[in-house]
Structures are given as C-alpha cells and as structure tokens.
Amino acid sequence: MSKPHALRPAALALCLVVAIAAPHADAAKKRKPTKPAPKPVAALSACADLYGATNADWLKANPVPASGSASALGELATQARDQQRALLEAAAKSPQGQVQKLLGDFWASGMDEAAVERDGATPIAPLLARIDAIKKAQEIAPAIAALHQIGIPVVFNFTADIDLKNLDTYMGYFAQGGLGLPDASFYTRSDADARNLLGRYNGYVQKIMVLTGTPAANAAADAALVIDLETRIARASKARADLVRLRSNYNPVPTKDFTKKYRNLQLAAFLKAQGVTAEQVSMADPALFAQLDKLTTSLKPAQWKAYLRFQVGNAMAPYLSKNWRDADHEFRGRLLRGEMDPAPRTQQVLDAINASAGGMMAHAYTERYLTQDAADRAATISRHVREALEASIASNTWMDDATRAEAVAKLQKLKIEIGKPRSDLDFSVQPMGRGSFGSNILIASTWHHREEMKRIGRPNADRRWDVLPQFPALSYDLAHNRLFVTAAVLQAPVLDLKQPLAAQYGSFGALVGHELSRVADTKGRYVDAGGNLRDWWSPTTTSAWQGRIAPLQGVYARFAYPGKPDLKIDGARTLGENAADLAGLELAWTAYARQEPQAADNAQQAFFRGWARLWAQQLSSDATATHAQASPYAPGQWRANAPAMQLPAFAKAFSCKAGNALFVADGERVSIWR
Template identity: 60%
Template sequence: MTLRPLACALALCLVAGIAAPADAARRRAPAKPSGPPAPTACTDFHAVANADWLKANILLPGVPSLSAMEQLGDRARSQQVELLNTAMSAPQGNVQQLLGDFWASGLDEAAVERDGANPIAPLLQRVNAIRRSKDVPASIAALHQVGIPVAFNFSADIDLADLNRHVGYFAQGGLGLPDPAYYTRTDADTRALLGLYKTYVEKILALTGTPQDKLAAEAQQVIDLETRLAQASRPLAELRDPRSNYALVPTADLAKQYRKLQLAEFLTAQGVTDDSVSLANPALFAQLDTMIGELKPAQWKVYLRWRIGDAMSPYLARAWRDASQDFRGRVLAGKATAAPRNQQVLDAITLAAGPMIGREYAARYLPATSRSQAEEIAGKVRDALAAALERDTRLGPAARDEARAKLAALKIEIGTPRRDLDYTVQPMGRGSFGGNMLIASTWRHREEMKRIGRGNADRRWDVLPQQPALAYDIAQNRLIVTAAMLQAPVFDPTRELAAQYGAFGALVGHELSHGFDVRGRMVDAKGAVRDWWTPSENGAWDAMANRVSAQYGQYDYPGLTGIKVNGSQTRDVNIADLAGVELAWTAMGTALPAATKENKQAFFNGWARLWPQQVTPAVATQRAASSVHTPGKWRSNGPLVNQAAFGEAFGCRAGTPMQAKLEERIALWPQAAAPAPAKP
C-alpha cells in the first residue's frame, strides 16, 4: 500500500515520540486495555489454520450454518447440474442421453403444466378397475413395482444372520404421516396437524377425480384406513434397533398365512425368488390380510388413488406441486417456500435414477490420477493400522489374530462401486417429466430387487458416487470413498502430499478404525455377528475411552457461554479422530521418510482445514445437546493436543493449550512411529 504524504508525516512524528522524556510519558493518558491476544499455532491452531476461511465466510441472515464440508456438498450439487446441462445439450453415450432428456423434461415447466395428470392416468385407471377384494393385492404389487410403496414397505437389506447376502424386508409403511402416533394421539397439536393433513388429502383426491361433494367423506376413508395401519404399527423408537426389524420366515409359508394379501404373488411380481424374507411385525400383516377382506373395494380404491397422487405430486403440474409444498414442505418440513426448480428436478432424478448420475459424475469429475493416488494413500493408512494393531497392548492373542484376519479381508472401493448396475431402461425422451419419473423409478426398483439373494450383499453402495461420503461399511468390511469426496478440502491434488495425508489420510484412518473399535468388535473377519473381544479387552478400551471423554469434556463449546463439549456424547467420534491422525501421521512417515518441517506443518494444516465452520447460537445450542460430533474447533485441535509431533512441528511447549503435558496425552498406540527427521 502506498502512504500519502500526510500519513508519512504522522508516522515520523510517532517514531520521534518514542524518544520522549520520561516525565512526558508519565503525563500521557493511560492506554486502554487491549483485547485478547491473537491466536497462535500453540494457543488455537484451528483459528490460525482457518483464518482466511473464517474471515471470508460470515453467516448471512437466514443461514443457520456453514462449513467447509457443507461447501463440498454444495459444490458436488453444482457439478451435477453442470453435468446434466451438458448431457441435455451434447450427450455422450446412451446414459447421458437418458439423463439429458430426463433433465430437460423436468426443466420445461410449460410442458409439465400441459402434461397435467397424464403421467399417472394409467395407474389411476388400474386402481379404478378394481371390482372385488381379491383385485386389491395385485394393484398393491403393481404400485410397488413402479416405486410407489403402498400398504407396507418392501426393500432389500443385509441379512443380519448372513452378511454376505441381502434379503427382502417386509416392514410397516403406507402412511401419509411420518409417525404412526400422529393417528392415535389426542393432544391439541396432533389433532390440529391431523386436520391439516385431511385438507391435504382432499386436495389430492380432488385432483385425482373425486367430486367436490364426496371429498370430505373419501378423505376420511383414507384416514380411517391409515389409522388401522398405524394401530398395528410399532412406535418409531422401537425401530431404531435393526434387530427389532429382523425375523426371517420361509417364503413358502406366506401363501398360507396371508392368503387374502397374496404376499407370495407379491414377491413373484417383484422378481424375488429367495427362499426366505424378513417379516418382523406379523401382527401388521395379519391386520392387512383382514382389512383386504373386511374393507369394501371402494375404500381401497380411494386409498390407492390418494397414495399415487401424494407420491407423484412433486413431479406433476403446479396445482399438485403447490398442494404438496403447502403440507409436506411448509407444515411438516418447515420450508416456507419451495426450492428452485433446478434443485427440485435434481432431487427428483437423484431419487429415481441416482446411480445413473453417479456413473457419469465419476467419469467426468474423478481423474484417474486422483483415484490412484487416493488408493495409494488409503493403502498406506491401512498398513499403518496393521502395524498399530500388532503393538496394541489392549488386545490378547486371539483378538489380535482376529484383527489381522479382518484387516487382511478389508476391501477399499474408491470412486464408484466395483459392481455396476444394469442400465437397460426404456427411452425416456423429453415429453413427460412425470412419465420419466415412473420409468426411472421402475428401473430403480427392479435393480433394488436384484440385490436380494446370496452373494449380492456387496452389489453396490448405500450412498451414491455423486454424494460426498467416506465411510466404513461394517457389514461388508470395506472402505467406501465416493467420487464426490475426492475434492477440496478432503482431497486437493493441487496441495502437497503431506497435506493429502493430513486431510484424506486422516479421514481414512478415522473410518478404518471403526472396524476395530467398540462397534467393529461385533463383526468378525468372516462377517459373523459376534463379539470377538474378551471382557478384559473391553475394559481396557473403556478405560482409554473414559480418558478421551474427560479430556474433551473440559473444552468450552464455541459460541456458547458456560457450555462444555459433551465428552461422553461425542466420545466415539473423538476416538476415531485421534486414531485417524495417528495412523495418517505414521503412513506419511512411510511415504515421506525424510519429511521436512514444512511437510509436517502441511500435514497438520491439512487436518485442521477440514473443520472450519460458522453456526448460529441456536444451531450451536442444538448440536451441543444432541450431536455426536464435536464442534469444528475441537475436531481440529483435539487430536493435535495429544500429538508430540505437532508440538515439535510448531515449537509448542508442553502445557500450552495446543500441547498437553506428557502425562495427560492420550495415544491409542503409544509406540506409533513418527516420520524420520529431515536430513541435514
């Protein structure tokens, strides 16, 4: 910056004033107390490493939170829009042609408006053709086939008794409200919500063809039918444990037990030929079987028309979308206005054909060099974990043997699933967005049903490649890294290798540690669900975990007065963070045996720059009470406080805020090797 002459003169006067006589200094007014000292690497590394980000990313009014990870998600969504725009104008290959047509049909609001309810007309005709009770189950099965689950839910998921296969799960569903309790509570708020719900049901029924003078009666028929389903459904709290939703039954017995509901024929319609399925709430399906016979076909027709209209309303003409937004958006989700049209269409395509986007996304945004480098880093972190487990004093011989076998069987899948999907699907064209939704959701349902059977458990992921995710799949003993995750701040090819280990490598270590922690001990190397730790091994883990809880429980919660981090609530994530940094540091020592001071500092900067965030006090209060994740400041600083290597890299003495005293440090594997010092 260039100083103006007056500024220069003032500067000279100030310099001259330093040599003023002592008595003149005594006559000056006392200086105002200064603010808190600026943070340093040894007092608050998070603030120093993320200073530029925190300065540039101030929360705007109405924005409750912002973080580097949230920005990564926003970038991935923008990339998907860019991909679809390109597919719409210049498609490369059949899949892009399908996606481009799908995208174009959704963006053409005038065409959507002209299309009206035409996309669902065949489904409504099918339902209106019901004449007898025995016609109802076939219509239920047909709607499931196009991705509209009615009366109950049926999906593919892991067989808890054999993690190598998926089974079909019959589960409760078919309700228009998210909680069965809404249908039976008698408090004023619930009754008011039920009144708003009935109004919404009337709007959808009117759009499907119900005359005005019958709307109230037919809407009540829907609610009465759903109330009977709700009464036979389990409370949501009971469904949180996957074991409560699991009970294998032979498929051969279904025809005898549920004759009217025709579950055997239902499975045939879905293309399922497995010898068993899970059906954990037989009372619900017995109730459904009874209802098929007791309720008049006319009531079932009304209910099925309603479910079709409700499920498809976001993809039809404006009257349908407005009705859905008014109740599902405004009342249930608290969203005063609908999302922009391109976001709505992207969400719809992701729901119906997400894997198709994922395939093209990875091809466009994941360079082969990034994939190979990520695989190399992940492999070295895995090797560091192998060495750490060998010297883990908590493990006895049998547990160590099991850990060796489990780590040897670990799979690392980066970018996209190893096993691709069948993309055979009818041409979509650009004529009907609602029609395209049905075509795509029919394809998606077909692919889901193909997952059912032996040897299919690893067929694909439960997260899409275009969604940022890095996770350990405990059932399949594999690390999953999506294509969208391999970009800044997690994986930035423009930064040096040490920073890659500090960011991506540490996250890999975090996730891999879950295979061998208090959760991972419940699944062995062969995929059997059993506890392979002894009580003494469990006790040793708990002792370490209690130290972590106590350490993090001393930290002030950022942005809140008088509130500390809940060390017990966040314990498992904090332990995994410690593990991740330790393992990545060791792995970097293998990759960079002559690491310089700058390399080491880049490693720790890579970790810290994952976690900058800004949140409102309301969000901070909510997270402090319920989140299992420590706030960003302590995800950055917490693990580093315990790393002697951090203190050496930044010259922090023991006992300073960023360097715990030796006796207070927590190390999962105390003998972990550090990178060798740089050669002179």
C-alpha cells in the same frame, strides 16, 4: 417415491458423510510484486489455535450467517451438486452414450416448467384409472403389487437388504409402512400436538384427493376413509423404538406358505410380480400382515380405492404441476421438515433424478469427474493408513491376544473401493423422452425398483454401495468389511493434489483413518473376520478400550462453542466421534511419518493444517443451539484442535511450549493407537 435401503440395520451401515468442500481459501495465489507478501502463520499462533490460524482467510471470507451454517466441507457438497447439474445440462445438449441420453432427457423434461404445468396429473392418470376400475376385493392385492413395481410402496414396505445370517446374500424384507405420516403413533396418540397434526394432515389429504379427481364435495368423506384405513394399519404397527434394534426387521419365513397364509393379500403373487423367486424372505411382524390380509376383504373396495388414490397422489405430488407441489410443500416441506420455501427448481429436479435414477447418475458422474491421478493417490494413502492400523493393532497393549488376532485377521481381509462400485447396473430401460417429467419419474423409479429386486436371493451382496459416488463421502461398510471412497470426495480440501503430500495425509488420510478405526472399535466388534455377527471383543479389551477413550469426555467438555463461552461441548454424546477423529489423526500421522521420516518442520506443519482446513465452519445462533443439543460431532474448531493437541508430533512441528493453549504434557495426552 420409495427410499432404498430403509431397513438396513444401523449397526451394519457406518458412514461418515463428509459434506465436503470446494478448493480451500488457503491455496497459494499469485500476487503483484507491488503488494506485500502474506505473512506466514506464526508457530505460536498455531499453538494457541491451530484452527483459527489455518482458517483465518476462510473465516474472514465467510462471516457467521444470520441463519443456518457454512463450512468448508459443505462447500464440496455444493460443488458436487454443481458438477452434477453441469453434467446434466451437457447431457441434455450433447449426450455421450445411452446413460447420458437418458439423463439428458430426464433433466430437460424436469427443467421445462411450462411442459410440467401442461402435463398436470396426466402422468398418474393410468394409475388412477386402474384404481378406479377396482370392483371387488380380489382386485385390491394386484393393484398393491403393481404400485410397488413402480416404486410407490403402499400398505407395507418390501425392500432388498443383506441377510443377517449370510452377509454375502440379499434377502427380501417385508416390513410395516403404508402411512402418510412419518410415525404410526401420530394416528393413535391423544395429546393436543398429535391431534393437531392429524387435523392438518386431514386437510392435506383432502387437497390431494381433489387433485386426483375427487369432487370437492366428496373430499372430506374420502379423506376420512383414507385416515381410517391408515389408522387401522398404524394400530397394528410397532412403535418406532421397537424397530431400531439390530434384528427387529429380521425374521426369515418360507415363501411356499404365502399362498395359504396370505390368500387375500396375495403375497405369493406379489413376490412373482416383483420378480422375486427366493425360497424365504424376512417378515418382521407376521401379526401385522395377518391383519392386513383381513383388512383387504373386510373393508369395502371404495375405501381401498380412496386410500390407493391418495397414496399415488402423495408419492407423486413433488414431481407434478405447481398446484401439486404447493400442496406437498405446505404440509411436508413447511410443516414436517420446517422448510420455509421450496428449493430452486434445479435442485428439485436434481434431487428427483438422484432419488429415482441415482445409479445412472453415478455412472455418468464417475466417467466425467473421477480422475486416475486422484484415484491412484487415494488408493496409496488408504493403503498406508491401513498398514499403520495393522501395525498399531499388532503392537498395542490394551487388546488381549485373542482379540488382537481377530482384529488383525479382519483388517487383512478389508477391501478398499475407490471412486465407484466394482460392478455396474443394467441400464436397459424404457426410453424417457422430454415430454413428461412425471412419466420419466415413474420410468426411472420402475427401473430402480427392478434393479433392487434383482438382488434378492443372490450372492455377491457386497457389490452394492450404501452411498452414491456423486456425493462426497467416506464410508465403512461393516457388513462386508470394506471402505467406500466416493468419486466426489476426491477433491479439495479432502484430497487436494495441489497441496503437499503431508497435507493430503492430514486431510484425506485422517478421514480414512477415522473410518478404518471402525474395523476394530465398539461398532466393528460386532462383525468378526469371517463376516459373522458376534461380539469378538473380550471383557478385558472392552474395559481397556473404555479406559483409553473415557478421558476424551472431560477433554472436550472443557471447550466452548465459538462465540458462546458458556455453551460447552457435550463430551458424553460426542465421545464416539471424538475418539474416531483422534484415531484417524493418529493413524494418518503414523502413515505419513513412515513415508517421509525425515520431513522438515514445515512439512509436518502442513499435515496438521491439512487436518484443520477440513473443519472450517460458521454457525448461526440457532444452528449453534441445534448442534449443541443434537450433533454427535464437536464444532469445527475443536474437531481440528482437540485431536491435534493430543499428538506429540503437533507440539514438535510448531514448537509448542508449556503455557500455550494447545500444549499438552506427555503424561496427560490421550491416545488410542499410539
């Protein structure tokens, strides 16, 4: 099915997805008086390794896995999924309201595997019948539009996203798509790897064609037609590297010209079918659409019918009976994504519901799991961290006056949204029922597409979140200058209301600081206080910023991965996130110190342990190698230790001395907002 927000420029969607955790292993537990009390963490132990001292129990309980990874933050992602499953199971048994009724039926239909097997390809039979009924070229474009309406984008992509010249409004974006392989170059490259992949893909296409009803004797011929059409689309498409630039997908064009310009592709009628009446949309590559317009009539209807049949089967394969799912897993799961085994059925169904009905799930999840106490505490800490950043901007010496004034103005306009979006969706939708999981997928996907299309040409674009509330995340929305804090993130160890206030500032507050630092860093510099796309930093500020963060590259490059003394951190690749970690911890400490200026040492220590507790992590050898090669983050041990050791308050809280591993002399500390 279609993926929302595929065109959203990366520079406008900054997100720290905190794959977060269940209640941490360090929570105090009652013990029988006959057993000795646990020894307190020694100050020198924290000065040697804050991370190890804080997370000793967790690390002992979670040994290094044979493969993959484990983390305290990953535990919260698991807990959030468990909560979603529990909600769905309860909704299936005793729904509370319309949305839970829809979700409960959806879940029950997916978990009834016997019914899914009996259903076979029945859910897509009407779609295939419509395609089979195509007799002439003029009937191809309406079939394309109809598939887009139900969330199966064929031939090209059309999505809703922000208008880069008016960030408060959504625009429709026409862009390249319609391919079964993840990159257009796979169709045109001549190297052995690409040719081998294309051969494997041919086999997969044949399997899907047979499952859609093509006689086995004709499968190879139909697959050749499909791949030939996709290759023609690929040749007219741009390379992936050309699509990552900020404005690559932005090219406003008037819709009034579509009737004449794209007569064969019938784009004017396409927009009407999607419910879009905007006077202009973006078309990233008009030459591509001119070529698609020609293909609509230059290729025989039989070839288009084979392509459309395959695209329907390809999109729906994960949601149909086992023979469909096996074909999908063998090619997409095992070959393209490297997944050895399919996910458990509960996970498959949950993922399907979130993909097609994530807004419904968000509504139900926040009603059940978002507590007022957690929301209020999150709002208070976030406000205090924001105030700390504003004071730091006003007093820092590395920004010139004009840049500082713009940063303050931008921060004063910042919005903080806790738990869920401020407005809900329209949940009027065709009843789902429990008889057909595949049919429910199509119902939900049609609803999702309808809600996305409603955004186009309308103001108040900031009502949408780029993250779903049921997933643990903090995210800074650069386009609309606001911070999202999802409902699922407001749990331990990120925000544990059972922990001391200091620990809450050290964990949740520091993550808020990490995200709010984006307001005025090298990414935030490209959207000003008025919401305009421009670089508002002066050359002087740019040079000063680079001078402040540059030493972090060397700091982190000295540190090795746990258990791998010869494998050092790539200080250059991780520099951006390392700087945000340090900024976040600095801001959180400033915010906390303002609230409890006379805090005792044990409270100050709790602040830093709250931070360290976030990053408990175990990586297998393979996961370590992958992390070291590609991750923008330092490993957990150094996400905890390296920022903490830069703060004078850390050494004071734990009485660290020269010679301790985490002691840094005053003149050698790196600072951003201190």
